[in-house]
Each structure stands twice: as C-alpha cells, then as structure tokens.
Amino acid sequence: MTEPSSRAHRGLHPPQVTRSSAAFTASAAGRVARQRLAQPNGWWGMALFLCAEVALFGTMISSYFYLDFDAHRWPPAGIPDPSVLWPSIGTAVLVAMSFPMWLAARSAIAGRRGRVLGLVSGAMIVQGCYLGLQIILLIQDLHKFKPQGSAYGSIYYTLLVAHHAHVLFGLLLDLTILVFVSFRGLTNYWLIGVRSLALYWHVVNVIAVFVLVVTLAPSL
Amino acid sequence: MKLPPSNTVVWFGVLGGGLAWIAQFAVNLAFSFAQCNAPAGRWELPVRPLEIGLSAAAIGIGLLSMAVAGWLYLYTYQFKHVARAERRGEGSPPPTGRLNFLAVVGLTVNLLALSIMVMTGIGAPLLSLCRQS
C-alpha cells in the first residue's frame, strides 16, 4: 500500500514559500493568500478570540436557563412575554449580512480592493440600522420593566446588551477596515484583517440567532 | 473508508467520544436542573427516557469514534517506519507518524469518555429522581 502524503511535503527550501509581509499591493497580497496552505496567524487569532466569546455567550445563556429553572413564573408576574416580530426581522437582516461579508473576504483573496470596500461599507450601513432598531426595542422594553426589578430583567437585559456591544464592536471594526484599506491599500496585513472581520461577523450572527431564540423563548 | 483518511474523519476519531461526552453530560445536567431545581416541577420533562436515550446516543457516537481511531491505528501501523518500536508514535515522519499518534490519542480519549458515559448512563437512571445527595 502506498503511503499517503500531504498536499506538499516541501522540505526545507521550498521555492513557493513567500515573504508574505512584503505583499503591499492588492494583487500581490491576493496571490500570497491563494498560495498559502494554512490559515494565516491573524485569522487564527480572531478564530480563537471568537471561541472565548462563544464560551462567554454559552455561559450567559446557561445562566438564563438556570434562573428560569428556579422560577415559579418566567417571566415573573407583571412582565409581558417578549414580542417576537421586530426582533426576528432585525436578526434575519443581520444574519443576511454574512453574505456580503463572505463575498468581501473572497474578493480580498482575489485581490479586488474596490469590491471589498463596497461590500464592507454596504454591510456596515445595514448592520448600523440593525443596531439602531435594537436600541429602540431596548428602550421600549425599559419602559415596561427594569433590570433592577427581577432576576429575569437582569439576565434579559445583560444578554441583549452583551450582544449589542458585540455588534457595536463589529461596526467599529468595519470602520477601521474601511479606513485602512482605503488609505493603506489591501496589503497582506489588511487582507488578513478583512478575512478576520468576515469571520467575526459570521460568529456574531450565529450568536445573534441563539440570543434571539433564548430571549424570545417564553413567547415561543 | 477512503484512503488516505480525510482530516474530518481523523479528528472525529480523536474527538468524537469526547464531544459526545460533553453533550451527554451538559444536556442531562440541564434536564436534572430543570426537573429538580424548579419549584413545583414547572418543567415537566420525561427525564428518565431522555437520560437513557441521550446516553445511548452518546455511547453510540463514542463507540463509532473509537472504531475510527482503531482503524486509523491499524492502517498506519502497517508502514514500517511507524511499526519500528523505537520510533512508534514519536518521531515518525508525517503524515503517517502524525496519524498514528492521533490514533493512539483517539483510542485513549474514547476509552475514558466511554467509561464516564457508561458509568453515568447506567448510574443516573438507577438513582431516585430529585433525591438530594
């Protein structure tokens, strides 16, 4: 039986190995990105950071149910069941922004700087509208019940605000990428930044679905 | 099974049982909290069938994962540089050496995860529901 070999056991002096940080133009950076065998370090860093964030939300969601299991009534008497329609529409729109983000990452790998800028700015506007909608819904909820009134209020608002904070951080990342890719160009460094940004949004969008389902659970 | 094995298959053989254990214990834990912490049994769950069903499914995945790890071990062992005792599992050139090493890891992880799943899968249904420990 022939022994399996990985895609390329290149030995110690591989000719195809690139000095990736020397790729200062979009086309050079794209070429480096397509040639790589493994994910770049910056992407790995973002992926691992997101593992910690998933654990964070997993813990908060578990805490939600832990308090739910303790309660006689959930939500407590006097607090209305959460409304379903607008939060669901908002979340669906946010999740849909994974598609332009994915396209932006692919465009970056193809070395298409203009497309990257267009896709990220478009997604950013929609994500900003989503955040605006969520803030309005939050203020409406605050008129009905406060976090200081019950354990339900405490966990409900904390879970939602934690998620919104991640969306806000994502918007700031969007802005940073737009500014730097515009002024510095799509270098190797910023190409990895675009790919990491796309990954960030994919995970935040998945978390958004879970947060939605959990916060709406009493109404479902 | 396709040769050489894909990454997904290899890592299922390494981690499948461990992940099944996490799922079995986390979900059963949630069921036990829901059933026993809640005042006046707000969450009326069929805890016994859920416990047994989930444990059975998890043990099944663990056994499958162990079978994959075992197959991977036998498959890599046939290559001379892996079988030579002094180098087995350590130092053998990749990818076969690395695959053999991962197979050993998978076999052990699965064995221990299965032990826990079997112990709790049998033990939990035998215990009285919601009796304080």
Place this chain on the structure above:
Amino acid sequence: MATVITDQGRQHVDRLARIWEERPGILGWITTTDHKRIGLMYFFTALVMFGAGGTEALLMRTQLIGPNHHLLSPEAYDEMFTMHGITMIFLFVIPMTTGAFGNYLLPLMIGARDMAFPRMNALSYWIYLGSGLLMYIALAQGHAPNAGWFDYVPLASKQFDPGNNIDYYGYGLIFNGISSTAASINFIVTIFKMRAPGMSLNRMPLFCFAFLAVAFALLFALPSLTVAALFLELDRQLGFHFYDVAFGGDPLLWQNLFWIFGHPEVYIIILPAFGIATAIIPTFAHRRMVFFPLVALGEILVAFLGFGVWVHHMFTVGFATITTVYFAAASLIIVIPSGIQLFAWIATILTGTPDFKTPLLFIVGFIVYFMLGGLSGVTLAAIPFDQQVHDSYYVVAHFHFVIFGAAVFPILGGMYFWFPKVTGRLYNERLGKISFWVTFIGTFITFFPMHIVGILGMPRRNYTYAAHLGWTLLNFIESIGAYILATGLLMIVVNLAISLFKGPPAGNDPFEGDTLEWSTTSPPPPYNYPVIPTVSSPYPMWDKDDRELDNRRLARGEGLLELGHETPATTAQDAIWDEILKMPSHSAWPPVTALTLFGVFFMLVMAHYWIAGGFLAACGLSLIGWHYKGVRV
C-alpha cells in the same frame, strides 16, 4: 551538540545580531516585544508576588501557631486568606508558569524566533502588572478583598460587604482575565503555526503539549469567570438581581459559574508543572519518555475532562443525586490520565540512568506530593466522604499538596534547570540539593498535619481556635513547618542570586538536554537560532545528524531568514513550511494600551462610569495606533 559557527557562518550571525538588536536601557525593556525579555519581566514580577503571598501565609500561620491568638483581627485575617489565594493563583502561579516559563521557552523549544503575536505578548504582561497593582492598591487602602478567593455570594454582595473591597476583586479578575486570554491565544497560534518545519504534532516536545492544553483550558474557562464577575458587579453597583433570592436570583448561580472556571483553573495551575517535569525527566534520566503518545494525550485529556467535574466543589449544596452523579464519575475517571503520566515519569526514571541533580530532585519531590495529593483528591471525589470533610483543613491539605507540592516544586526545579540557559552561569549544586531537602521537609511538616486536623474537625478560614479542641499541637507543628519551608525557599533565592554573579560559565548545554533551547548560546541571542532548525523527533538535541546538518547549513548560508525580523510559519498538523513572516520589534503601544485599560478598570471600581468610558475610547485609539503601520512599528 551545540551550534558550531565557522568563519562563513560568523558573518551571517553578526548580521542577524544587528537586525535583532534590542533597544538599550529602560525604554528598551518597556517597549520590548522579545519573548525572552517579556518572560523575564513576568518572572521577576511573579517572584515579588510570591513573596507577597508567602508573607500573607506566614502571617496566617503565625496567627494560628497557638489558640486564641490576636495578631490579626478577624477582618484582617479574612483579607489575608483572600489575598493569599488571589495572589498565589492569579498573580503568582499562572503568570510564572505561562508568562515566565511558557513565554521564554516555548518559541525556543519549537525552533521559532518569537511568539506569533509579539506585541500582544507584551500587552499580556503589562495588563498582568496592572491587575496586580489594582488588587494591591486595594490592600494598601485597607479595602482588600475579604470574602475568600472564591468570593461566595451572599457574603460578597453589597448588603454584606458594602465597601469596594469586592469591586477591586471583581473588576481585577476581569482585567487579569484579558491578560490570560490574550496569552492563551498567543500560545495556541504559536504552537500551531510557528513550529520549525518538520516538527509535526507527533514530533513536538511534551512541554509544548502541556502548554497547548493550558492555553485551551484558559481560553474556555475564563469567560465563565468573566460572566460571574460581571454579574456580581452588576448586582453590587447597579442593583441587578442575579444572585439574590428575593428577586428570583440564586446564590448557587455564582458558585456554578465560579467553579466552571475554578476547576479548570486548578488544572491550568498543574499542567505547566507536568510540562516542566516532562522536560526535566528525559534529560536527567538520559532516556526518552516512556509512552510518549500517552503522556502527551494525558496532558491534553486532564485539561479536557477538567471541564466536567466542577460540581465536586459543591457536593454539599443540596443538588439532586442525578445531577452530582455526572461529576462524581468524571472526577474518578480524571485520575486515570494523571496516573498514566505518573507511571510514565516513574518508569522513565527507573529504566533510565538517573542523575539526581537538583532539578530532578525537585521533580521527584513533585511526584511524591502529586501522588499523595492525588490520593486525597480521589477520596474527595467520593460524595459521602466529601460531605464529611468539606470546608475543613483536609481540603486545605489536599490542595496545598497538589498546588504547592505538585505545581510549585516543578517551578522551583525548572528555575534551577533553566538557570544556566537564561543566565549563562551554573548554580551551586550542593546548596541546590540542600535547598531541595529543606523545602521538601518544610512542605511536608506544614501541610501533612492538616489532613489530620481537618478530619479532627478544624474548619477552614477561621482566624483562631479554642484550646480544648485538640488542634493546638498540630497547628504548632504546621506553623513551624511553614517557617522551615520559608527558609528553604529563601535558600533557593540566595543560591540563584549569588550564582548569577559568581557562578561558573555554563556553556550551551551543561545537562545534555534533549530540546532545542540547549543548541543555542546561554543566554540565547535575541534571534534565538541563526538557522531555522531541522527537526525529526521530539528530542532534537539527541538527533546528532540534524544538528550537524544545521551547522553545515549555517556555513552555507541556508535557512537563515536574515532579510529582517523573520521567522517561518508552518501548517498546523505536519509543520510544512508555508510562509516567512515579518515580526514586529520594539513598540510603545502595548504598555500604552495596558495603561488605558488600567484606567478603565480603576474607574469602574470607583463607579466613575463616564471616565471609564473615556479611558475605553483612549484604548480604542491606542489600538488604532497599534495597527497603524501594520508590523512596521
């Protein structure tokens, strides 16, 4: 064999030395991103923290040397045991193992020139320093945390602890957690992507497996602590109700969240010690580790299974048996991977030709204490027994055997082992052996009687005890033991301090070590290796052919990566050479960012939220500055 430098090689080495030259003076240290300098900063800071935590311990032992003493008031005693726990766990042992040993040695052991994210590495250190300062500012103000390191509610709630003692702790934990999270991301990416070409997973030294396990455990455990502390501070400062029963909250939520972090934390404490042991044993036993794959997987498995046992710290809270059974089962099974490693270490020593120099003596001490501490741990996994001895000194005895005996002994052994590599000088062997015996005996005398006094009923965290309870003699013995232990530790410090100035030159490889750091000079040059090493086993220094090949490559000028601050990146599983990375060198952004974050957390403690927000904005600007020039800092 060490790298031999010919005349042709000399020009390449000189060129690398010029490229990687460290900035001089104190500014050089503040702006450094070199993993070795960062490791040294962690080392000395952690050592100071060890002194602080040790002083807190000695004060407690002096208080308890006899019944009804009043050296410390009850309130002061509360602060002592709390700060002792916080300091030893968050400010000494984790930074010492991951920050000092991990940072210094990991890139050297995998044949890299630096960590994957050098600037984030520096940030981790400065944040750690900031979190230590934050906690000790609390002590200096007389508002030290005082509800135990585990900080249970309702004692830690605003109603029963109204000052800002607990706020320092809650925010301090979140702040410290950022340091460790960043460090763990750095470790994982470094281990996966920066190994020398050819160092596939099955050819990675066991030390690296231990640190990979630690990093993953930290990454997944810290969020639970962050959430717990966040909920606590929201309760305390903004009047939320996660933990109070009157509004539907649950104090057990704190316990669960804390121990979901807290149990993996104790494995995070012990795993680097396993890593250090597995580095020292093959060297001094002069043979490869027995059952290499099983030892490697044992290290990973302990971290993995450690996430499923946390309720064993809560066997007395009244959970149903169908809840606790999962944790009892996992707590029993987790003994097995630890046991596999233990037998492998012992077998390696017995089947090798052991040379009982000081580092190996400390490892033997570690094995003894790990065995004894592990046995008392197995007894605690049995729910009925645990319910009898919960909150007694039996538990204190168990965890000090495993934390001090089994986590700190390898740190002390590791300090001796790598002292020649880091300083270029040899320590005094005779004084080293004496310091081991004094420390070993002191540890035993201090902590063994605690098993007995615990079973006799002495509870934890009591500031004194009555004379007629039969605990007096045992407490007296423990306190004498503590002074002996302190003497032993001082002897170690004195030995190393004197040897630093007067020790004979060590050379590259005084112990015939097995891993790559022994191939380079003592101390290593800033670029670590002139040539990216050739690797074909987990014991690269014992592969003579590979080391000779490296010498020939240096003479030929191959594999030098001398066009800047360069190091290779390889694939995660098989370490196939993938790209050449440019590393940043000096940068002021990490200390500046850490300073802004210190401002954020200090202001949160003071409940000045708007000012905290201002510091957060400053942090954001600092991060923009960080990325402004990419890696061209």
